[in-house]
Amino acid sequence: MPPTLSVVIPVYNEEATLPELRRRLGEVLEQIEPSHEVILVNDGSRDGTAEALGRICAPGSRWRGVHLSRNFGHQAAVAAGLRAAAGAAVVVMDADLQDPPELVAELLAKWREGYEVVYAQRVSRQREGWLKRTLAWGYYRVLRAVAPVDIPSDTGDFCLMDRKVVDALVALPERNAYLRGLRAWLGFRQTAVPFERKARFAGEPKYTFRKSLSLGINGIISFSKKPLRLATWLGLVVSAVSFLLGIYFIILRLTSEFEIRGWASTVVIILFLGGVQLLTIGIIGEYLSRIYDEVKQRPQYVVRGEDNAPEGGKAVRRSGGSVGGQA
Numbered sequence: 001m002p003p004t005l006s007v008v009i010p011v012y013n014e015e016a017t018l019p020e021l022r023r024r025l026g027e028v029l030e031q032i033e034p035s036h037e038v039i040l041v042n043d044g045s046r047d048g049t050a051e052a053l054g055r056i057c058a059p060g061s062r063w064r065g066v067h068l069s070r071n072f073g074h075q076a077a078v079a080a081g082l083r084a085a086a087g088a089a090v091v092v093m094d095a096d097l098q099d100p101p102e103l104v105a106e107l108l109a110k111w112r113e114g115y116e117v118v119y120a121q122r123v124s125r126q127r128e129g130w131l132k133r134t135l136a137w138g139y140y141r142v143l144r145a146v147a148p149v150d151i152p153s154d155t156g157d158f159c160l161m162d163r164k165v166v167d168a169l170v171a172l173p174e175r176n177a178y179l180r181g182l183r184a185w186l187g188f189r190q191t192a193v194p195f196e197r198k199a200r201f202a203g204e205p206k207y208t209f210r211k212s213l214s215l216g217i218n219g220i221i222s223f224s225k226k227p228l229r230l231a232t233w234l235g236l237v238v239s240a241v242s243f244l245l246g247i248y249f250i251i252l253r254l255t256s257e258f259e260i261r262g263w264a265s266t267v268v269i270i271l272f273l274g275g276v277q278l279l280t281i282g283i284i285g286e287y288l289s290r291i292y293d294e295v296k297q298r299p300q301y302v303v304r305g306e307d308n309a310p311e312g313g314k315a316v317r318r319s320g321g322s323v324g325g326q327a
């Protein structure tokens, strides 16, 4: 019989946090919902994570491990976990205990009230650098301004989703899946639970600045056509201004003793136009590269193996990412 609650946790080089996660989350889950399973997705870790997962996900326990063949990134690891989860409600959380396990009780309570998506919303971020906090704060506001979907601010992937929502989510054919956006896009009855984002239990953040930036750009590109519109407008404005300037110079030439000088202004204008052109090509390129990714139809991740797979069988397809994960 499928469990009531599945907890999906992407894990990348987290050997230092795993024992504590096992202890704290295990305690909480035994209390709030005995019928549960925990799916730890090893996203191609290079430290002792694989071995730690092997120990935690012992046969007969409620903890299961899915090992990806290499590091496919957090979003892909969550997707793999969602495909493996069987619960009537599925919680997604981080391995580093920044998402407090105790909050799962509140998420579950809201689900029992009838909500189909319960997302945790940060009211504060403890001990994350001011730069990261400011950038994150600004980013979510920009995202909300440009995306036609109502993506709530200050929410990460920490949430609970009903089985219906998970089924709909994993059936989406997108490879560049931006989960927190798709979750909002799907609709259903949604509500927020506020929480304080704790400091990492141990280890370094695995989301490097580059990975965060790429996730952020992905969010905007996959939910908004506004950057393309911006390119069009830039082109229009620049053409209009140069047209008017042209007329102005002709008039000046005819009506006065105007002598053409101004090497500097010419250079500046050429550089400016070059910049605008490169920027617009770049914007188009961002969309194009995503189209390219989608048409290649490569799976979002590849699974190497599993620990404590249900009934000795394989819960997860070897790879996933296309419609129904049949890739």
Ligand code: UDP
Pocket: 009, 010, 011, 012, 013, 014, 043, 071, 072, 073, 074, 077, 093, 094, 095, 096, 098, 204, 205, 206, 207, 208
């Ligand atoms: N993670 C992952 N693959 C990656 C990077 C991160 O599975 O390529 C996992 C990581 O182990 C953690 C979660 O994603 O469980 C969030 O990562 P992190 O704590 O570094 O992100 P932050 O909390 O800084 O947003």
Ligand code: MG
Pocket: 094, 096, 098, 200, 205
């Ligand atoms: Mg973290």
